[in-house]
Amino acid sequence: MTKKQRICIVGGGFGGLYTALRLHELPWEIEDKPEITLIDKGDRFLFSPLLYELITEEIQSWEIAPPFEEVLAHTGIIFRQGAVTNIDLDSKQVTVDNSLTVHYDKLVISTGGKTPLDKVSGALTNAIPFRSLKDAYRIIEKLRLLEDSNLDKIRVAIVGGGYSGVELACKVADRLGEKGRVRIIDRGTQILDHATDFNRKTALKALEERQIWLDLETEVAKVEAEEIDLVYKGQVDTIPVDLVLWTVGNQVSTLTEQLNLEKSDRGLLKIQNTLQVLDNDDVYALGDIAECRDEEGNILPATAQVAFQQSDYCAWNIWAQINHKPLLPFRYQALGEMMALGVDSASLSGLGLQLDGSLAYIARRLIYLYRLPTLKHQLTVGLNWITQPLVELLS
Numbered sequence: 001m002t003k004k005q006r007i008c009i010v011g012g013g014f015g016g017l018y019t020a021l022r023l024h025e026l027p028w029e030i031e032d033k034p035e036i037t038l039i040d041k042g043d044r045f046l047f048s049p050l051l052y053e054l055i056t057e058e059i060q061s062w063e064i065a066p067p068f069e070e071v072l073a074h075t076g077i078i079f080r081q082g083a084v085t086n087i088d089l090d091s092k093q094v095t096v097d098n099s100l101t102v103h104y105d106k107l108v109i110s111t112g113g114k115t116p117l118d119k120v121s122g123a124l125t126n127a128i129p130f131r132s133l134k135d136a137y138r139i140i141e142k143l144r145l146l147e148d149s150n151l152d153k154i155r156v157a158i159v160g161g162g163y164s165g166v167e168l169a170c171k172v173a174d175r176l177g178e179k180g181r182v183r184i185i186d187r188g189t190q191i192l193d194h195a196t197d198f199n200r201k202t203a204l205k206a207l208e209e210r211q212i213w214l215d216l217e218t219e220v221a222k223v224e225a226e227e228i229d230l231v232y233k234g235q236v237d238t239i240p241v242d243l244v245l246w247t248v249g250n251q252v253s254t255l256t257e258q259l260n261l262e263k264s265d266r267g268l269l270k271i272q273n274t275l276q277v278l279d280n281d282d283v284y285a286l287g288d289i290a291e292c293r294d295e296e297g298n299i300l301p302a303t304a305q306v307a308f309q310q311s312d313y314c315a316w317n318i319w320a321q322i323n324h325k326p327l328l329p330f331r332y333q334a335l336g337e338m339m340a341l342g343v344d345s346a347s348l349s350g351l352g353l354q355l356d357g358s359l360a361y362i363a364r365r366l367i368y369l370y371r372l373p374t375l376k377h378q379l380t381v382g383l384n385w386i387t388q389p390l391v392e393l394l395s
């Protein structure tokens with residue numbers, strides 16, 4: 001090889017960060033080791049499956065959102081903080097914040113999704129999404145203000161009865177206790193449409209125990225500062241609320257929309273089974289922005305589990321491509337699903353195992369601990385989880 005290959009990874013989430021870390025670990029000849037640049041608009045990675053725990057203060061933000069500089073220390077991977085504003089596929093360059101230019105030989109796009117709030121009148125200004133660290137802080141701040149007010153009841157409406165809506169509802173209900181009046185609004189006939197029967201039943205029990213109200217077959221028509229319009233069987237009902245949380249929808253980023261690459265009806269990038277985009281073998285796409293199928297041709301869901309598994313293949317295939325070896329087709333392995341259902345409780349089903357309550361809570365924590373990026377971070381967080389209860393007991 002004559003010159004060092006430059007690999008640019010746009011987006012440092014489950015797809016991008018783990019691809020970068022895996023690439024670093026692969027067996028490169030010293031002189032061939034590529035220059036790897038990771039670009040993210042934020043300064044830290046977010047382990048989103050544990051974001052709910054911030055609401056109940058079961059976890060601190062440093063545990064689930066380590067700075068990229070820390071995670072990438074001693075790897076040689078270059079981190080650039082900034083929003084990628086343009087990707088020029090012809091001249092193979094990426095523009096960061098409309099100014100800095102990064103040239104690449106291989107590009108990985110993994111910019112994830114965003115929650116669309118512009119579909120329903122008033123949602124953009126009056127509802128808070130639940131996707132980022134900033135969203136979680138906004139919700140905590142709002143809950144704190146409501147808790148400090150002299151309200152008898154705190155009414156929270158959560159839009160969406162999928163995993164996010166249900167998990168968030170249980171955590172909010174546990175945080176608010178007696179004062180909380182939490183409801184989930186969903187247009188479907190049941191919650192957790194894609195979950196296993198076991199997890200759905202366990203979740204329904206958890207919702208019932210917390211007296212969380214379910215508005216099924218209900219559409220949100222309008223969100224205002226202190227009320228929400230719900231449509232059930234053609235009838236509009238206006239309900240007073242103190243807080244509206246929005247968990248539905250997954251839209252690709254504007255950057256992806258602008259790319260001159262083949263996309264699905266939902267705007268997702270179409271990819272080959274090697275995770276390369278169509279008609280451009282030097283560009284890989286993974287995670288929530290890519291339409292990926294399993295061996296039977298079913299579209300895989302937008303989950304961390306999928307992005308995490310893809311990152312392994314993506315790194316390997318870039319290595320193989322540079323080293324003139326055959327590329328591997330991505331094979332997804334469904335490992336089951338887990339849900340947090342309030343403080344110290346969860347539900348887990350997969351690989352022939354079904355657990356609920358505190359046992360599932362412990363298993364979920366341990367599995368996620370193992371999935372955190374870098375051994376150093378896993379050890380620091382694991383040690384904190386062991387020592388924290390002791391510190392609380394002694395203080």
Ligand SMILES: Cc1cc2nc3c(=O)[nH]c(=O)nc-3n(C[C@H](O)[C@H](O)[C@H](O)COP(=O)(O)OP(=O)(O)OC[C@H]3O[C@@H](n4cnc5c(N)ncnc54)[C@H](O)[C@@H]3O)c2cc1C
Pocket residue numbers: 010011012013014015016039040041042045046048049050051052082083084085110111112113130131132164253255286287288289302303304305306307338
């Ligand atoms: C609250 C919550 C809970 C979840 N729980 C689970 C769960 O329990 N299990 C599960 O499997 N999945 C879960 N998911 C889904 C999972 O988090 C996503 O599927 C996964 O993060 C997708 O990975 P990704 O790399 O595609 O995107 P992300 O992890 O979202 O990463 C995208 C990154 O790109 C960066 N970015 C975006 N645009 C730009 C730009 N223009 N320039 C630079 N950087 C950019 C973002 O800052 C971000 O860091 C959850 C999601 C949420 C929001």
